[in-house]
Amino acid sequence: MRVSNTAIGLGLIVFAIAVLFYTRTFPTLERGYPGPSLFPNVLAVLFIIAGITLVAQGVRGRERLSKFDTSTITRSGLINILLVLGAVVFYIFLSDFLGFQITSFILLFGLMKWLRVSTRWGLVMACGMTLAIYFLFAKILLVPLPWGLWGW
Amino acid sequence: MMLEHIYTAISLIAQPYVLLVIAMSAFYGLFVGAIPGLTATMATALLVPVTFFMDTVPALAAIVTMEAMAIFAGDIPGALVRIPGTPSSAAYVGESYALTQKGRAGFVLGVDVTVAAIGGLIGAIILILLAPMLAEVAMKFTSFEYFWLACIGLSCAVLVTKGSLIKGMVSLLIGLFMTTVGVDITLGFPRFTFGVTDFLNGFNFIPAMIGMFGVSEVMRNVSSSDLSFKIVSVKTKKIFAGIGRTVRKYKLNVARSGIVGTFVGILPGAGADIAAWIAYALSKKFSKEPEKYGTGHIEGIVDAGTANNAALGGAWVPALVFGIPGASLTAIVIGVLFMKGLRPGPMIFQQTPEILYAVYVTFILANVILIPFGVMAIKAGNQMLRVPRNMLMPAILMFCIVGSFAINNTAFDVGIMLGTGVLAYFMEANDIPVAPAVLGLVLGRLLEDSFMVSMIKSEWDLTVFFHRPVRAILGGVTIILWSSPFIGVLRARWRRQ
Numbered sequence: 228m229r230v231s232n233t234a235i236g237l238g239l240i241v242f243a244i245a246v247l248f249y250t251r252t253f254p255t256l257e258r259g260y261p262g263p264s265l266f267p268n269v270l271a272v273l274f275i276i277a278g279i280t281l282v283a284q285g286v287r288g289r290e291r292l293s294k295f296d297t298s299t300i301t302r303s304g305l306i307n308i309l310l311v312l313g314a315v316v317f318y319i320f321l322s323d324f325l326g327f328q329i330t331s332f333i334l335l336f337g338l339m340k341w342l343r344v345s346t347r348w349g350l351v352m353a354c355g356m357t358l359a360i361y362f363l364f365a366k367i368l369l370v371p372l373p374w375g376l377w378g379w
Numbered sequence: 380m381m382l383e384h385i386y387t388a389i390s391l392i393a394q395p396y397v398l399l400v401i402a403m404s405a406f407y408g409l410f411v412g413a414i415p416g417l418t419a420t421m422a423t424a425l426l427v428p429v430t431f432f433m434d435t436v437p438a439l440a441a442i443v444t445m446e447a448m449a450i451f452a453g454d455i456p457g458a459l460v461r462i463p464g465t466p467s468s469a470a471y472v473g474e475s476y477a478l479t480q481k482g483r484a485g486f487v488l489g490v491d492v493t494v495a496a497i498g499g500l501i502g503a504i505i506l507i508l509l510a511p512m513l514a515e516v517a518m519k520f521t522s523f524e525y526f527w528l529a530c531i532g533l534s535c536a537v538l539v540t541k542g543s544l545i546k547g548m549v550s551l552l553i554g555l556f557m558t559t560v561g562v563d564i565t566l567g568f569p570r571f572t573f574g575v576t577d578f579l580n581g582f583n584f585i586p587a588m589i590g591m592f593g594v595s596e597v598m599r600n601v602s603s604s605d606l607s608f609k610i611v612s613v614k615t616k617k618i619f620a621g622i623g624r625t626v627r628k629y630k631l632n633v634a635r636s637g638i639v640g641t642f643v644g645i646l647p648g649a650g651a652d653i654a655a656w657i658a659y660a661l662s663k664k665f666s667k668e669p670e671k672y673g674t675g676h677i678e679g680i681v682d683a684g685t686a687n688n689a690a691l692g693g694a695w696v697p698a699l700v701f702g703i704p705g706a707s708l709t710a711i712v713i714g715v716l717f718m719k720g721l722r723p724g725p726m727i728f729q730q731t732p733e734i735l736y737a738v739y740v741t742f743i744l745a746n747v748i749l750i751p752f753g754v755m756a757i758k759a760g761n762q763m764l765r766v767p768r769n770m771l772m773p774a775i776l777m778f779c780i781v782g783s784f785a786i787n788n789t790a791f792d793v794g795i796m797l798g799t800g801v802l803a804y805f806m807e808a809n810d811i812p813v814a815p816a817v818l819g820l821v822l823g824r825l826l827e828d829s830f831m832v833s834m835i836k837s838e839w840d841l842t843v844f845f846h847r848p849v850r851a852i853l854g855g856v857t858i859i860l861w862s863s864p865f866i867g868v869l870r871a872r873w874r875r876q
Contacts, residue, residue: 229809239549246556254568260839263563263570266827270556277552280545300808304602308804311598311776315797318780319790327781335773342601342769356774360781368432370785 232288236281243274307342314338326375327365331357388736391436392744400437401444401741405748408445409756412452413763414771415462416600419449419651421592423711425775427585427718428782435719436737442712443691443738444745450651450687451495451753455760458487467651467687470659477675485757489622490677491684492753494633497626498685499746501637502644502692507739510728513700517725522829522836523844525701527853529826532703534860536648536815544864546811553802554819555826557582564828565835577791584714586783586792587799587820591813592707593779594800597772599807629681632662640686644693648814650706651687651694658686692742699723699735703822707814710821718786 250264250271261268300308314334322330335353344352364370391397404426411422423442430438453464457472458479468475478487520528533551540547560571561581572578626633636658643654662682663672672679694705695712702723704710716723727735756763783796803813837843845851 235549235809235811249571253570254566256565256835260834262565262831263568265831267556267559267570270552270559273548274552274556277545277549281549284545300602307601308598311594311601311772312797312801314773314776315594315780315793315800319793319797322790331777331781335777338773338776339770342772344767344769348770352770352774356777360777363429364781364785368429368785370781371788372781372784 231285232281233285236278236283236285239274239278239281243271243278246271246274310338310341322373322375324375326377327372328357328361329375329377330373331360384732384736385740387733388740391733391737392440392740397437397440400433400441401744401748404441404445405448405745405752408448409452409752410763411445412449412464413455413756413760414766414768415456415460415464416596416768417775418465418592418596419446419453419467420707420711421596422446422449423708424585424588424592425778425782427588427711427715428785430715431585431718431786435716435721435734438715438719439712439734439738440741440745442715443741444748446691446708447495447499447688447742447745447749448752448756450691451492451684451749452756454491454495454684455488455756456764458484458491459760459764465652467655467690469652470655470687471680471683473673474675474679477673478677478680481675483675486621487677487680488757488760489619489754490625490681492750492757493619493622493626494681494685495688495753496746496749497633498637498640498688499691499749500743501634501685502641502689503739503742503746504692505638505641505689506692506695506742510696510700510735513696514725514728517700519849520725522833523847523850524853525825526829526833526844527850527857528701528703529822529829530857531853531860532647532697532701533815533818533822533826534857535646536818538860538863539646539649539653540812540815541653542810542812546809547815550806550811550813551815551819553806554816555823557587557816557820558823558827565831577789581824582799582820583787583792583795584820585718585786586796588711588714588817589779589783590796590799590801591803591817593775593782594796595803595807595813597776597779598800598804600768600772625677625681629678632678632682633685635665636662636682636685637689640689641693643686644690644705645696647697647703647705648818649690650708650814651690654690654693655683655687659683688746695738695742699727699738700725702825704818707817710817713821 246267250267253264254262255264256262314337318330318334325333332353335356336349339349339352340346361372365372407426408419408422411417412419422445426441426445430441433441449465450467453468454475456462456464457468458475461472461476463469463472475487475491478484537544537547537551540550558581560578562569562579569579639658639661640654643649643657644651659679659682662679663669666672666678668676668678690706694709697703697705698709698713702713704713713723721727721731721734779796780793783792784790786792806813806816833843845854
């Protein structure tokens with residue numbers, strides 16, 4: 228997913244200005260020396276310099292501001308990416324409720340099915356990977372993976 | 380004294396448990412390296428949650444072994460299907476594949492594994508000789524010197540990036556900015572936490588690494604339509620026939636590229652991939668037969684294949700001595716050392732020398748066992764390339780999730796992983812390199828803390844940064860590095876006139 232240099236540059240400038248404003252609420256050291264705000268402010272100024280340079284490069288290269296190059300990614304590729312991100316969000320919100328094993332199985336089987344793995348292989352791999360990860364992390368490394376309502 | 384340390388280190392390594400860890404990480408490294416799209420850095424990031432639960436010696440041994448194996452194994456798909464397994468093999472895939480088409484895949488991979496082991500050993504020897512000497516110097520450093528060192532490290536990381544310098548700088552700034560989240564050193568003021576208590580300690584490094592190298596890699600892999608590889612069969616019966624002669628013929632190339640590779644590895648920000656490109660370019664420049672390059676000539680492969688493995692040892696030098704990573708991979712190693720309560724720097728050499736020697740011993744051991752393990756991987760090369768990626772990617776994603784969770788047992792870290800993964804994917808898609816951001820993330824705190832502490836010590840007198848000779852030299856180097864791009868532009872303009 229490519230966007231124009233101009234857009235990146237403008238984004239950085241807006242972000243940096245927001246930082247500059249926000250850090251004004253930070254306390255200062257005694258005798259007015261800059262404290263917690265110094266480093267973020269220096270970075271913000273550098274962000275602005277980099278942003279202006281990128282905008283200048285974009286303008287000089289006659290870039291379209293709204294350039295949104297979709298040729299680098301196919302539609303199905305984009306859907307795949309969104310599903311991967313959705314799967315992580317699904318885990319974050321539902322693992323405490325469903326427990327690790329069920330969440331992991333649903334996530335793995337769902338993604339594999341979507342990526343066109345056959346149902347039989349999908350079931351085998353999703354079960355196998357879930358148990359392998361569970362065994363490694365919960366049993367050997369003793370990580371308290373989420374138990375869920377049913378204690379799995 | 381030294382013998383005693385070596386003896387202790389060997390006894391630490393020669394435990395059944397540690398040897399098992401080494402063998403398993405060897406297989407892991409070979410597998411990840413041989414699968415295109417999975418990089419050695421990603422393998423390290425995914426290994427960290429597991430090493431988190433190990434003692435320091437097996438944890439570091441696992442990483443050292445894994446990286447040596449992965450960087451070699453990247454050559455396997457390069458030769459078989461013309462796709463580099465890791466970016467470090469990219470410099471010579473064309474050359475390797477041209478030889479494969481002449482029916483010499485076994486020969487190429489045999490040479491690859493041999494020179495990789497030799498290169499790795501050269502890197503290890505330079506690490507062993509150079510690190511203690513530099514540590515002597517580093518003993519005298521104070522917060523002023525560390526400030527300049529961090530500046531030099533970060534500047535190098537930007538200057539060596541391929542492509543746009545400005546985008547390298549943007550990447551660095553992103554990494555540095557991430558370190559400003561959390562409690563600040565001067566007043567203990569919570570910055571950019573927006574009331575979220577999980578942010579008080581700042582960005583958790585390991586979930587961020589897993590996001591940047593694991594999740595973004597999964598995203599990239601699922602976004603491209605399924606690649607099915609056209610598999611070439613490798614004759615592996617007499618894999619070492621003619622290899623001894625080839626390596627002997629190019630022994631000077633091996634020595635040169637071993638040294639060049641190690642020193643490129645020492646440069647912050649430049650890792651095995653850049654080492655391979657530079658060694659390949661030098662090889663062609665000094666070759667007696669430069670016209671053969673690109674047509675399936677082994678000389679360039681010898682050079683680049685030596686250099687990328689040599690770079691691994693080099694990258695550990697600044698990491699161990701100054702706590703400044705030589706590449707993204709050692710940036711993660713520094714994270715691991717911190718997790719183990721070890722502060723990388725000259726004090727390690729005095730307080731826990733046995734750990735250092737254990738790293739040295741593992742480096743030697745890993746490169747010696749690289750040959751038998753590597754041959755096994757060459758024989759299994761075809762099978763590894765047949766592992767379907769549409770099963771592998773969901774599994775890796777699950778591993779990323781659990782790995783991020785395992786460090787602090789919070790779902791918040793999984794969120795960090797997701798956020799940094801999306802960020803890294805977006806950056807790479809727009810030609811903004813990720814490595815400077817990683818270095819910024821590792822060094823940001825050191826940079827800010829050493830600056831603020833120095834300033835408060837000297838009551839805001841900026842000239843103290845140049846007071847003593849070592850400081851002044853380091854400061855001078857930093858200023859030269861910063862002005863070098865401008866000087867380059869001015870010179871180009873002057874020449875045009």
